[in-house]
Amino acid sequence: MTAEEYWNHNVHYHPVVLDAVPDGCRAALDVGCGDGLLAAGLATRAESVTGVDRSAEMIRQARKRDTENVTFLEGDYLDGAGLEEEGYDFVSAVAVIHHAPFDDAIDRLVGLLAPGGRLVVVGLAHDHTLLDRVISGCGVPASLLTALRRGGKRGPADMPMEDPIMTWGEVRQSTAHRLPGRRYRRRLLWRYTLVWDKPE
16 A cells, blocks of 8 residues: 555655655654554665554554554553654654643653654644734645645544644744754644654
């Protein structure tokens, strides 16, 4: 299965995540892996991949994928879920961290990342300023046109969803403080991307 099997605002940014995987990546972790679509992509870039999700239904769907070097675990990454501390050269989290207290989520992702490893987050925030609303409004035609080209906006059934509580400015400020040197970019389709390399 490939990223072409369906499209939505999260899948739209999977190529950003995949392009950020460092050469020679030994072990990758996809937090909140859902049905395993991104984990399957990561399996082409890393020697081994672990996907973790607290939804039993998502893990059931993920395990249908025929990908030899991917292991899927049911559990909450915040509580351990059998994950190895500092055990992953690459950690991704797409539309995940707003489901938990932000600082706790960031700290846990950093703890799972090996020294010298790379963290990539695709996250959500909500509008607070007029500029926020203008940028979000610009995303509407882009979303409609892209969905039209890609066969509509779809996703796995029973995917858990939650609205973000932090604003774009709060996310920007918090990550600048907690992850010095991170590369943060607000994206058009109501997402931001964050890339951070953990010091050796």
